[in-house]
Amino acid sequence: MEVYRMKLLKTKIIEEGTVLSDQVLKVDAFLNHQVDPALMMEIGKAFVERFQDTPITKVLTLESSGIAPSVMTALLLGVPLIFARKRKSLTLTENLLVHQVQSFTKMETVEVAVAQKFIAPGEQVLIIDDFLAHGEAALGLAHIVEQAQGKVAGIGIVIEKSFQQGHRKLEEAGYRVESLARVASLADGKVQFVEAASTVLH
Amino acid sequence: MEVYRMKLLKTKIIEEGTVLSDQVLKVDAFLNHQVDPALMMEIGKAFVERFQDTPITKVLTLESSGIAPSVMTALLLGVPLIFARKRKSLTLTENLLVHQVQSFTKMETVEVAVAQKFIAPGEQVLIIDDFLAHGEAALGLAHIVEQAQGKVAGIGIVIEKSFQQGHRKLEEAGYRVESLARVASLADGKVQFVEAASTVLH
Numbered sequence: 001m002e003v004y005r006m007k008l009l010k011t012k013i014i015e016e017g018t019v020l021s022d023q024v025l026k027v028d029a030f031l032n033h034q035v036d037p038a039l040m041m042e043i044g045k046a047f048v049e050r051f052q053d054t055p056i057t058k059v060l061t062l063e064s065s066g067i068a069p070s071v072m073t074a075l076l077l078g079v080p081l082i083f084a085r086k087r088k089s090l091t092l093t094e095n096l097l098v099h100q101v102q103s104f105t106k107m108e109t110v111e112v113a114v115a116q117k118f119i120a121p122g123e124q125v126l127i128i129d130d131f132l133a134h135g136e137a138a139l140g141l142a143h144i145v146e147q148a149q150g151k152v153a154g155i156g157i158v159i160e161k162s163f164q165q166g167h168r169k170l171e172e173a174g175y176r177v178e179s180l181a182r183v184a185s186l187a188d189g190k191v192q193f194v195e196a197a198s199t200v201l202h
Numbered sequence: 203m204e205v206y207r208m209k210l211l212k213t214k215i216i217e218e219g220t221v222l223s224d225q226v227l228k229v230d231a232f233l234n235h236q237v238d239p240a241l242m243m244e245i246g247k248a249f250v251e252r253f254q255d256t257p258i259t260k261v262l263t264l265e266s267s268g269i270a271p272s273v274m275t276a277l278l279l280g281v282p283l284i285f286a287r288k289r290k291s292l293t294l295t296e297n298l299l300v301h302q303v304q305s306f307t308k309m310e311t312v313e314v315a316v317a318q319k320f321i322a323p324g325e326q327v328l329i330i331d332d333f334l335a336h337g338e339a340a341l342g343l344a345h346i347v348e349q350a351q352g353k354v355a356g357i358g359i360v361i362e363k364s365f366q367q368g369h370r371k372l373e374e375a376g377y378r379v380e381s382l383a384r385v386a387s388l389a390d391g392k393v394q395f396v397e398a399a400s401t402v403l404h
Contacts, residue, residue, distance in 0.1 A: 034284045034320045035269075037277035063266035064285060067237075071270045075239035082236045083266060118236045 005046040009181050010193060012039060013159065019189045023161075031130055031158065032065035043180060044072030047128065047156045050178040054153045057124045058082060060145065062112060062137050065130040069158055073128060082119070084112045084141060097147045101140040112140045119148035132157040132179060135166030142175060154178060161186075162194050207248040211383050212395060214241060215361065221391045225363075233332055233360065234267035245382060246274030249330065249358045252380040256355045258328045260284060260321070262347065264314060264339050267332040271360055275330060286343060287315045299349045303342040314342045321350035334359040334381060337368030344377060356380060363388075364396050 016029040030036040047069075059081045061070035067083050074081035087110065095116040102109050119125065125145045129138055132155075142152045152175055160167055160179035163186075170177045182194035218231040232238040249271075261283045263272035269285050276283035289312065297318040304311050321327065327347045331340055334357075344354045354377055362369055362381035365388075372379045384396035 028317060029320075030282075033287065033317055034282050035273060035276070037273050037283055038280070040273060041277060064269060064287075067266060067269040068273045068283070071237060071239050071242060071273060074237070075243060078240070080232075080236050081239055081270070085235065085266075115230060115235055118231075 002046060002049050005042045006180055008039065008042055009046075009158070012036070013181055013183075013191055017191060019186045019191060022186045022188075023164075025159070025161070025183065025186055025191065027130075027159065031068075035068045037068070040068045040072045043069045043158055044074075044076050046180050047073045047126070047178070048076045050156065051126060051154050054126075054176075055124045056126045056153045058119070058150075059126050059128055060084065060114070060119075060141055061128045062086070062141060066128055069130065070128040073126070073156070077126075080118075082114060084114045084144065086110045086112060097144045099140040099143050099147075102134075102136050112137070112144065114144050114148075116148055119145060119150045121149035123148070123150035124153040125150050126153045126156060128156045128158075130158045132160040132166040132170075132177070133164045135169040138166070138170055138175075139173065142170075142173070156180075159183060204248060204251050207244045208382055210241065210244055211248075211360070214238070215383055215385075215393055219393060221388045221393060224388045224390075225366075227361070227363070227385065227388055227393065229332075229361065233270075237270045239270070242270045242274045245271045245360055246278050248382050249275045249328070249380070250278045252358065253328060253356050256328075256378075257326045258355045259326045260352075261328050261330055262286065262316070262321075262343055263330045264288070264343060268330055271332065272330040275328070275358070279328075282320075284316060284320050286346065288312045289315070299346045301342040301345050301349075304336075304338050314339070314346065316346050316350075318350055321347060321352045323351035325350070325352035326355045327352050328355045328358060330358045330360075332360045334362040334368040334372075334379070335366045337371040340368070340372055340377075341375065344372075344375070358382075361385060 018026040059074040063083045096113045098113045101112045127141045154176040157179040160182045162182045184194045185192040220228040261276040265285045298315045300315045303314045329343045340357050356378040359381040362384045364384045386396045387394040
């Protein structure tokens, strides 16, 4: 099942993704502007399979692109979802856990915030994000979980750019990372995936 | 079924919502910061029931709080979801349909943008948003649909503040509005709903 779901996602990336440069993959046709809800459900099922050995009491993601895959995952797990806010709004002010996150795509630093009351000490939090590149967003979310004395149950990524250092950085920080699609290269306008075989051979 | 779903939502609002003032209802415990995924699925089912007589080819919402209820609705309808972006990002630039929207909550004007390629002429678009207050966001989205020569199939709202003029404004503009919970008043720190009976009596 898992293999089928990953194939579905990879086919979408090949057929509907656009390589904008050797660093940037645009997936606005099915993930982060237009969304394919059935694919989001399959992604949710894949995350549930990957983390089935781990207790999870909450899912945490970052607005906006993380919400669609995360809400499906949380639905299947039967736990609440929290989406971290990228800046303070008028109705979200008290007792915030805040972390500064550098966005390489947007060339800016954003403040990521979660209301403390939603992460209880001991909470087992699965972090989900749409993309993993430099790992800053996921590290920021992990930091917030730990500020609240929660535990990071794992980090689930829809599309990982494996040629950037995010995956390594997260693993070095002690987190378990599960990426559904691992992009090895975007060179020459083509998406090349990390072969599953290479993982087996190691 | 519909009645059961509305009761579920109203109970959530009463039990977990916070009245911040006679204008502001905070629902960050289950809708716009922490999200109850099972409730989002029930909301999706309720929208499908309300609009079952109307052809719908796409769902359109506004990031971020609209995404969770909308993606469930789109999943059940078997159509794509588009979430409009609140400002331009580096990877979303060409052929944008843009509309200025005044946010009364945040006291600012934001630019709402949708990539033109995702709304084909003749597309039947269901607009969904988490809140209806002054109607600016929904009107902005409707304007974008019509710029693309699409048709607004209807506007689905999770929580309407019926004491503000949004509902009236949208109906006067010719749109069908279906709000799942209609708040008549937030006076004295209490949530009072518009009674269903009053609709029957008219």
